[in-house]
Amino acid sequence: MPGVPKSTGCRTCKQRRIKCDESWPTCAQCKHIKAECPGPTSLIKFIVQKTSHVSSGRKASPKTIHSGSALRLCKVQYAKVEDEGAGYGLLKVSPRSNPTTxxxxxxxxxxxxxxxxxxxxxxxxxxxxxxxxxxxxxxxxxxxxxxxxxxxxxxxxxxxxxxxxxxxxxxxxxxxxxxxxxxxxxxxxxxxxxxxxxxxxxxxxxxxxxxxxxxxxxxxxxxxxxxxxxxxxxxxxxxxxxxxxxxxxxxxxxxxxxxxxxxxxxxxxxxxxxxxxxxxLNDVRPYLIDDIWVLYGCSKQLYALLPDFQQASCYSSGNEAAAHALQIRHQLQGLRETLKDRPIKLWGKALDAGVITKTPDDDSITGHKYSFSSVFLASMYQKILLVRLAIMRMICTLVDIWGAPDSTLSAECREVSVYVWKMIPYVRSLESVIAIDLIKPILFSYEAADSKEKEYLLDSIQEIDSKIGRYPRDRNELEATLKSGDQILSYFADDSI
Known part of the structure; x- marks a missing residue:
């Protein structure tokens, strides 16, 4: 077999290319030149099998061969070798080869x-x-x-x-x-x-x-x-x-x-x-699985209502227009009821299970910071909150135009917005290309905030968007955008839940 040592002669004699008489502990040649004899050479030899690069004509560098390689020692015994400690050791390497294409x-x-x-x-x-x-x-x-x-x-x-x-x-x-x-x-x-x-x-x-x-x-x-x-x-x-x-x-x-x-x-x-x-989905079972399909159905209906809503939100006198606006409001109210208490009921269950953790945070307007075991879990919670806020924002618009105020709407908007604000520290900790996808509920929650909370929201939006540039850089212009129902809903229409 190639590479197997043929004798146990000392290394000094092998380097001098002369025959060693193997008279241990000191062979005759080492004694003659008054050198310390290193003793017999082991019959174990390690061979690194390199990946061949025939097509490219290049050999892999040693660094590449050993980087990320799997090493395995195989020892083979030979019957003619009397020394039980002797054998042929093969060190197999599975290298991460150079990319050739x-x-x-x-x-x-x-x-x-x-x-x-x-x-x-x-x-x-x-x-x-x-x-x-x-x-x-x-x-x-x-x-x-x-x-x-x-x-x-x-x-x-x-x-x-x-x-x-x-x-x-x-x-x-x-x-x-x-x-x-x-x-x-x-x-x-x-x-x-x-x-x-x-x-x-x-x-x-x-x-x-x-x-x-x-x-x-x-x-x-x-x-x-x-x-x-x-x-x-x-x-x-x-x-x-x-x-x-x-x-x-x-x-x-x-x-x-x-x-x-x-x-x-x-x-x-x-x-x-x-x-x-x-x-x-494996990350959210059994905390959110049912809510995802409810979210899917409500989102589908909400997108279908957007053109009719935009028509109803443009005031025009007449009983027919008023009836159309009332019909749209009733449909939105149905979606609002369907999503009510989602995901608030499951929030406590997820906290108890440890998939959501709550820790104090002096920099948060809620006084606490919420973290999630999975980005997908956080994303789905944000989507549900977004759709709920979008529905209530649309109802508010119809109320402003056509009257018939809802006394519970303002309180519910505030409650849902607070859940959005609890997640802001987590969203800000994500890479900005991910955080920007979770920013939309923050936009919709702006109207429910007081003056101090609005400053915090503006700071958060500008920090998350600093590398993206999707929203106005000027603070006054950004604030005007957040107050504009049409602008906010245009961002919602471009979302892909």
Missing amino acids: VADRVGVRLVGNMERGPIGVAGIYMTYLPELPKRLARSPCLRDSVDLFCSAWTSFRRGHLQEGGLMSMPQYGKSLRSLGRALLNDHHHDVETLAAMVLFERTSRLFNPDPHQAGIHLKAIREVFCQKGPPNIKDELDVAATNEIHWLLLRDDSRNDDNAFLYKSPWKEALSYCADHMVP
Whole structure:
């Protein structure tokens, strides 16, 4: 066998390339030159098996071979060797080899980004991220979308995102062209193409400062999603991508007949399976699972009511207009009752279980700081609070225009707002691309605050948005935005619950 020592001669003789007579404790050659004899050489030898790079013609560096390697010693005994301690030891190394392809390098970038910082995005919606590195070699458009996401994320963390925003990055145009080629080459049935489109859309939502540009790719995603057919429930990437698409389509599916296929067999059953097996749901069972589906149904109805509400909120005289406004108010009141006490009842249960912890915080306007065991849990609580506040804000608008005040509305707004404020320290502790997604309930709670609380809310909003630039930088302009019902509801309409 190559590399196995042939004799037990001393190392001094082997280095001098002369025969050792092996007369221990000191061989004749060492005695002749008056050198200390090191004794017999062990027949155990360690061999590092290096990964071969035939295609590239390059050898892996020692640093690469040992980085992240798994070491295993295998000892083999030979029958002709009388010494029981002698043998051939093989040290096997499973190296993390140098990335040799573009797909490998992009995959390493994605893993590196996830290892270097908080990965809250995968805990809320991008649950397909861990599945992407092993699929990049199959799809150039997925590789380019991941490259865009990594570049945008890295630039954002360093504060170097270009003035022109995401669209000014060269990776943006490259990714867009790559997706176009995939669709022209009839790859729209591939789950990798669909995942690339979803990642492209999510990257735009995360790193584009203008929220009104969100959703510009939804029409193409819907068409590819429909043409591809129901998801393969045995493919984890397909399941995770399907869940995100389903959430993205929610904000307009009540007003768009193109989404009717989602509620027919076999789509209905497949989507139900995917939703029930959403990975982050494991973090909230059994604290919030029922509320999520209630939230889904109420959000769907609320989005459908937005056009009618906007029409009713524009005052016009006449019994017909008044009747229409009253009808919208009754529908909003029904949604308000459905969401009442959610998630307040489960808040105590989650505290007792330790998934939510309460600690004193002198800097908080509530005097306490709440922390969550999972970003997804915090996000779902925030979504429920957001929808409740949006409903009550819309009812308030109709009351101001058409009269018939509700004596309980103000107190309930204040109660729900206080729950929002309890979560602000936690939201401020998150990476800003995640925190900005949880900021909307704070916007809706502004009107329920007193003067001191409003200053705290303005400070929190500006801190969270400092790296994003989604809301007005001028404090007076920001305050005017928060007081404008139309502006606030426009932010809600652009949300993807």
